[in-house]
Amino acid sequence: MAKSALLKSSIAKKYWMALTGLFLCLFLTGHLLGNLQLIFSDAKHFNEYALFMTSNPAVKILSYLTYISILFHAIDGLMLAAQNKAARPVGYAKTNPSANSSFASRNMAVLGTVILIFIVTHMVNFWAKMHFDKNMPLAQQESMQMPGQMEFIGVPGSRVPSIPAQGKSLHEIVDEVNKQAMAQAQAMGEKNLEKAKKFEVEGSDAIKDLKKGEIIFKGYKDLYKITIDFFKQPKYGLLFTLLYAASMIVLAFHLLHGFQSAFQSLGVTSRKITPAIKFFGTAFAIVVPALFAAIPVYIHFFLK
Amino acid sequence: MASKKNININLKIWRQKNGKAKGQLVDYKLDNVSTDSSFLEMLDQLNEQLVSQKQEPIAFDHDCREGICGMCSLYINGRAHGPDTGITTCQLHMRMFKDGDTIYVEPWRSRAFPIIKDLVVDRSSFDRIQQAGGFVSVNTSGRTIDANAIPVPKDDADKAFEAAACIGCGACVATCKNGSAMLFVGAKVSQYALLPQGKVEATQRVLNMVRQMDEEGFGNCTNTGACEIECPKGISLENIARMNREYLKASIK
Ligand code: HEM
Numbered sequence: 214m215a216k217s218a219l220l221k222s223s224i225a226k227k228y229w230m231a232l233t234g235l236f237l238c239l240f241l242t243g244h245l246l247g248n249l250q251l252i253f254s255d256a257k258h259f260n261e262y263a264l265f266m267t268s269n270p271a272v273k274i275l276s277y278l279t280y281i282s283i284l285f286h287a288i289d290g291l292m293l294a295a296q297n298k299a300a301r302p303v304g305y306a307k308t309n310p311s312a313n314s315s316f317a318s319r320n321m322a323v324l325g326t327v328i329l330i331f332i333v334t335h336m337v338n339f340w341a342k343m344h345f346d347k348n349m350p351l352a353q354q355e356s357m358q359m360p361g362q363m364e365f366i367g368v369p370g371s372r373v374p375s376i377p378a379q380g381k382s383l384h385e386i387v388d389e390v391n392k393q394a395m396a397q398a399q400a401m402g403e404k405n406l407e408k409a410k411k412f413e414v415e416g417s418d419a420i421k422d423l424k425k426g427e428i429i430f431k432g433y434k435d436l437y438k439i440t441i442d443f444f445k446q447p448k449y450g451l452l453f454t455l456l457y458a459a460s461m462i463v464l465a466f467h468l469l470h471g472f473q474s475a476f477q478s479l480g481v482t483s484r485k486i487t488p489a490i491k492f493f494g495t496a497f498a499i500v501v502p503a504l505f506a507a508i509p510v511y512i513h514f515f516l517k
Numbered sequence: 518m519a520s521k522k523n524i525n526i527n528l529k530i531w532r533q534k535n536g537k538a539k540g541q542l543v544d545y546k547l548d549n550v551s552t553d554s555s556f557l558e559m560l561d562q563l564n565e566q567l568v569s570q571k572q573e574p575i576a577f578d579h580d581c582r583e584g585i586c587g588m589c590s591l592y593i594n595g596r597a598h599g600p601d602t603g604i605t606t607c608q609l610h611m612r613m614f615k616d617g618d619t620i621y622v623e624p625w626r627s628r629a630f631p632i633i634k635d636l637v638v639d640r641s642s643f644d645r646i647q648q649a650g651g652f653v654s655v656n657t658s659g660r661t662i663d664a665n666a667i668p669v670p671k672d673d674a675d676k677a678f679e680a681a682a683c684i685g686c687g688a689c690v691a692t693c694k695n696g697s698a699m700l701f702v703g704a705k706v707s708q709y710a711l712l713p714q715g716k717v718e719a720t721q722r723v724l725n726m727v728r729q730m731d732e733e734g735f736g737n738c739t740n741t742g743a744c745e746i747e748c749p750k751g752i753s754l755e756n757i758a759r760m761n762r763e764y765l766k767a768s769i770k
């Protein structure tokens with residue numbers, strides 16, 4: 214038995230399952246509202262939203278709370294499942310589980326594990342790209358000055374509001390300028406060519422002026438394009454869309470039992486509120502995963 | 518109901534010499550079972566047959582045989598206390614079965630209910646939970662006041678009475694996929710927490726009973742609700758929620 218105060222008893226563990234589970238329900242709601250912009254808004258607004266979500270300090274705190282909740286919920290849940298398994302070392306030869314309980318209520322750990330696998334792959338596909346991928350493409354728009362030309366748009370606060378893209382990446386543009394500067398320096402008889410470099414790409418979305426040591430341009434990472442391309446890719450787009458939708462069905466079952474169960478775990482029940490909680494929980498468990506799943510389905514089958 | 522008076526049945530019954538021995542399901546055939554007999558009377562009939570064949574009779578628990586003592590158990594065809602609802606095994610009748618049926622009879626399965634012999638399990642873990650806090654301390658010097666002198670709201674009295682209907686049979690543990698005893702403990706905690714006499718020791722009671730429950734090796738509730746459906750006394754899940762509230766209150770005190 215764990216001795217830590219947080220994990221000390223069966224009932225305390227259940228409080229934590231319920232609190233983290235309900236917090237994750239809030240997270241799902243927020244995440245869904247963001248994702249729906251893929252359908253109901255445009256690339257520009259979606260990418261602005263994506264930047265906000267990765268840079269705003271308040272959002273940062275919430276996102277760390279979410280990571281911790283998922284980890285804690287998963288570890289606590291699997292620990293409980295292991296203890297429950299150990300509580301019946303010899304099983305029955307004949308059982309009739311559907312006579313007294315729902316499928317979802319009996320399979321929370323299995324459903325949760327599938328969700329965990331989904332969350333990890335989902336983060337590799339989108340979250341990690343947005344945060345760490347050095348080759349993340351930047352959002353472009355048609356230039357106002359030179360119609361027909363594409364340019365990278367600077368986020369508010371950039372010293373340079375836009376940079377002509379001409380089909381090149383930020384790296385290629387910076388390399389070109391540096392090469393020119395270095396060639397010039399070489400012609401002047403300079404030995405240390407590295408010192409002649411003018412700019413440097415910072416992360417995947419910003420240009421740093423090496424002389425002044427400050428960021429002069431920052432663009433929008435094109436998460437919109439990454440998402441659309443992911444679900445529209447010719448070879449695996451359909452498979453990914455179906456896997457995503459299937460994961461949402463699993464989530465629906467987890468929530469179908471989990472939402473109302475959390476209130477029972479916390480002791481929040483009464484003749485008046487329990488029917489309302491059950492009704493709302495059922496609606497939440499169906500509507501939220503269905504809307505999540507509708508987004509890749511729309512992208513794959515209907516967009517453009 | 519069944520028109521036929523007597524039926525022939527096949528039984529698959531768990532036999533195990535003692536706690537350490539390896540047990541197994543053994544097949545029996547029993548003819549001429551009256552549909553009016555109770556399940557335990559059917560087992561009596563089988564035991565008479567076994568004794569006449571010079572075989573060891575099947576050990577099973579029972580006492581009052583009228584559904585009030587909580588002594589009988591048995592996991593019958595995958596259901597605690599068998600296919601009927603709201604009754605104990607001793608109140609289950611053979612009219613619930615058809616001629617030619619195969620009936621599985623297994624003991625309660627729980628780490629905290631070790632098998633003593635055949636279908637008899639040791640439920641003293643429940644006693645130890647009860648001893649950890651399922652009581653009200655009173656001075657018995659002879660000057661105790663009459664319980665009815667303390668007014669109790671009717672609603673609370675009813676709820677406490679419903680919780681007190683628990684007979685400690687262990688069907689909730691047996692049927693729970695997690696082997697959790699929370700319906701039993703919830704009923705015992707509620708029975709006292711709802712009454713003014715019980716409120717005095719409420720904090721220590723719930724902490725101690727839950728600690729004992731965990732130490733005995735029962736599982737954790739996942740709110741499947743199976744216990745509520747199989748409980749012969751209709752103890753409601755509401756009692757688990759009340760225990761959860763009481764435990765939270767006691768933990769932050
Ligand atoms: C967005 C993701 C998730 C949400 C919104 C969510 C929500 C919930 C809720 C509300 C409960 C009910 C808590 C209670 O009964 O007190 C629950 C239970 C559970 N969850 Fe999750 N969950 C999520 C992901 C996961 C993951 C990744 C796992 C990993 C294995 C998991 C495993 C479990 C288990 C085992 C239970 C049953 C716990 C018990 O009743 O003892 N869940 N979940």
Ligand code: SF4
Pocket residue numbers: 682683684685686687688689690700701704747748749750751752
């Ligand atoms: S709660 Fe019901 S099933 Fe559990 S021990 Fe009490 S009477 Fe038996």
Ligand code: FES
Pocket residue numbers: 578579580581582583584585586587588589605606607608
């Ligand atoms: S023998 Fe007493 S309740 Fe069944």
